[in-house]
Amino acid sequence: MKTIKDTVAKIKYGEIKPTELVAQMVAEAKRNNDNQHILITITEERAMKEAATAEEILKKGGEVDVLCGIPYTVKDLFKTKGIKTTGGSKVLAEYIPDADAEIILRLVDCGSVLIGKANLHEFAHGAIGTNPHYGTVANPYDSTRIAGGSSSGSAGAVSCGYGLFSLGTDTGGSVRVPAALCGLVGLKPTYGLLSCKGVIPYCWSLDHVGIITNTAYDMELVMSSLLKKHKPESYTCVHGQNGLSGKKIGIPTSFFYDNLDQEIEATLDKVRGNFRSLGADIVFVDMPELQNSRIASLTIQLPEVLSYHSKYLADRWELYSPDIFAGMAAGQFILAEQYLMAKRTASYYHDEMRKIFESIDLMLVPSTPCIAPKIGEDFVNIGGESVPCGNAVTKFFSLFNMTGNPSLTMPAGMHSKGLPIGFQLVGREFGEGELLNTAITYENNFRFKK
Numbered sequence: 506m507k508t509i510k511d512t513v514a515k516i517k518y519g520e521i522k523p524t525e526l527v528a529q530m531v532a533e534a535k536r537n538n539d540n541q542h543i544l545i546t547i548t549e550e551r552a553m554k555e556a557a558t559a560e561e562i563l564k565k566g567g568e569v570d571v572l573c574g575i576p577y578t579v580k581d582l583f584k585t586k587g588i589k590t591t592g593g594s595k596v597l598a599e600y601i602p603d604a605d606a607e608i609i610l611r612l613v614d615c616g617s618v619l620i621g622k623a624n625l626h627e628f629a630h631g632a633i634g635t636n637p638h639y640g641t642v643a644n645p646y647d648s649t650r651i652a653g654g655s656s657s658g659s660a661g662a663v664s665c666g667y668g669l670f671s672l673g674t675d676t677g678g679s680v681r682v683p684a685a686l687c688g689l690v691g692l693k694p695t696y697g698l699l700s701c702k703g704v705i706p707y708c709w710s711l712d713h714v715g716i717i718t719n720t721a722y723d724m725e726l727v728m729s730s731l732l733k734k735h736k737p738e739s740y741t742c743v744h745g746q747n748g749l750s751g752k753k754i755g756i757p758t759s760f761f762y763d764n765l766d767q768e769i770e771a772t773l774d775k776v777r778g779n780f781r782s783l784g785a786d787i788v789f790v791d792m793p794e795l796q797n798s799r800i801a802s803l804t805i806q807l808p809e810v811l812s813y814h815s816k817y818l819a820d821r822w823e824l825y826s827p828d829i830f831a832g833m834a835a836g837q838f839i840l841a842e843q844y845l846m847a848k849r850t851a852s853y854y855h856d857e858m859r860k861i862f863e864s865i866d867l868m869l870v871p872s873t874p875c876i877a878p879k880i881g882e883d884f885v886n887i888g889g890e891s892v893p894c895g896n897a898v899t900k901f902f903s904l905f906n907m908t909g910n911p912s913l914t915m916p917a918g919m920h921s922k923g924l925p926i927g928f929q930l931v932g933r934e935f936g937e938g939e940l941l942n943t944a945i946t947y948e949n950n951f952r953f954k955k
Contacts, residue, residue, distance in 0.1 A: 506719050509718070509727070510723060513571055513726075516574055523573075523575075524557055526556070528553070530620055531547060531552055534621060537665070541642065541643070542640025543665060544620075544658060545593065545622050546581070546591075548620060552619060552621075555613075555617070555618040555619060556574065556576075559573050570616055570730055571729070572612065572616065573615060575669055576668040577617055577668040577670045578623045578662040578663075578668040579619065579659075580622075580625050580629075580671070580674055581622040581625060582625065582628075582629060583609055583703065584703040584704070584705070585602060585622065587602075590622065590705070591622075591639075592628045593628060593636050593638065594829075596821050598824075606700075607702040608700050608704075609703070615731075623662050623673070625656055625673075626655035628707060628829055629656075629674055630829040631895060632654050632682050632895045635654070635880070642660070643880065645661065645687055646687070646688065649879055650880060651686065651877050651878055652664075653682040653684075653898060654679060655679040656671070656715070656717065658671075659672070659673040659683065659717050660683035660684055660686075660691075660717055663687075663689055663717050664689065670727050672714060672716060673714075675691075675902075676711045676713070678903055680715030681693055681872065681914040684914050685872035685914040685927035686877040687877075689916070690719065690915050691716070691717050692716050692728070692912070694715065694716075694728070695936075697909075698937070699713070699714035701714055707809075708805060709809060711806065711906040720948060721941060721944035721947075724944070725945060728941065737937075747950075749780065749783040749785040751785075751786065752780075753785070754780055754785045754788065754865065754867050756777065756789050756868075757792045760795040761792075761901055764887050766920075768926065769874065769875070772917050772918045772926045776869065780869065783946065788864065790864070790868070792861070793853070793854060795854075798907070799896060801907065802906065804847035805844065805851065805907075807839055808844050811836035818833070854907050854908050855908045858910055866933075867930050869930060870928070872926075874897060875887055875897050875898070877898075878897070902929070909934055910931050910934055911931070911936060911937050913941070913944055914929045915927060915948070918953065
């Protein structure tokens with residue numbers, strides 16, 4: 506497992522040059538990508554130019570950004586100047602933007618190197634990650650199972666070492682689902698903290714730019730670079746902290762711990778004990794009624810999806826895959842009253858979450874109630890109940906897109922079936938510093954071994 510932290514040190518001490526590192530990663534991707542379907546486009550020419558530029562900057566010495574020369578990938582919703590941006594769809598198969606997305610411009614300023622455009626569930630319309638146009642990314646631990654979506658290629662790229670981090674989008678869990686199912690770290694920051702300008706939207710009310718890395722420490726390095734000029738006053742992170750004395754971690758008394766896979770439940774019990782051993786106080790908290798939270802999320806999503814794609818439907822409707830076309834069709838039948846009621850519900854959840862965080866510092870919940878489902882499986886059994894796979898894997902994520910709270914999934918251990926189990930830490934709005942500080946402290950003491 507390559508990390509940003511270790512790679513920065515190797516570059517600094519001359520053990521490897523950015524051009525060498527990037528050439529290795531590009532060669533590996535070109536050798537294997539046809540079978541893996543992780544990248545829709547390998548941006549070799551741009552990558553080598555950016556790596557050479559980073560090398561020149563590093564040769565001059567002086568202060569440079571920690572991400573200078575560090576390779577990364579982006580979900581193929583992020584616009585890239587002169588490079589195809591397909592949205593994972595045949596609808597935009599030949600679309601070439603004339604400018605980079607705003608957040609990619611920030612990474613250009615950092616000296617980072619774009620390796621490729623990552624595969625995804627078409628137009629981010631699904632948490633499973635299947636894509637009939639560009640292939641389906643398999644779970645790195647079991648090729649018969651999904652990597653999760655919609656940012657499936659972003660998780661695959663980090664898992665396979667095609668870049669050391671990846672940018673994705675998260676509307677109801679689309680960064681955190683694949684991160685959790687693939688044993689990675691995935692962050693959905695506070696709503697609006699990372700710019701969506703120049704990113705093809707799915708649902709503008711709920712869309713967040715998110716990040717996938719191998720470690721929580723790497724996540725903090727990426728966030729610090731991205732927020733260099735826009736860092737909230739509340740953002741502080743102390744990498745050397747050893748304990749969490751007095752930190753109040755909330756455990757919901759309903760919804761999040763209902764009908765879990767037994768091994769996931771046991772693993773979360775162990776995680777709670779680990780936090781106690783670091784000095785944290787475990788506090789039980791009451792949640793609002795959440796059984797219909799995903800319905801509220803979907804009621805917001807579907808009309809907004811239809812709104813964006815209506816411009817393509819007249820002459821390109823046959824290019825959409827059946828699942829997204831069906832979703833847009835359903836969006837036509839959602840009444841304005843229902844849409845507004847869902848928006849009010851989201852506002853209610855937001856207000857309730859603020860009240861809960863008056864008495865806790867962070868919240869600890871499972872990432873998913875089940876391990877990665879099999880590719881082609883429509884339903885998964887949870888607690889004796891048959892649940893659609895998409896509903897299952899996003900069950901504990903979509904709420905925090907509506908409330909806007911930052912949410913981080915981390916690997917917690919392995920299931921007996923050889924697949925990762927994750928846990929989720931949730932923080933106050935714009936509390937990314939505290940969230941990442943806690944995650945790094947946990948990671949330093951209870952590192953998940955791949």
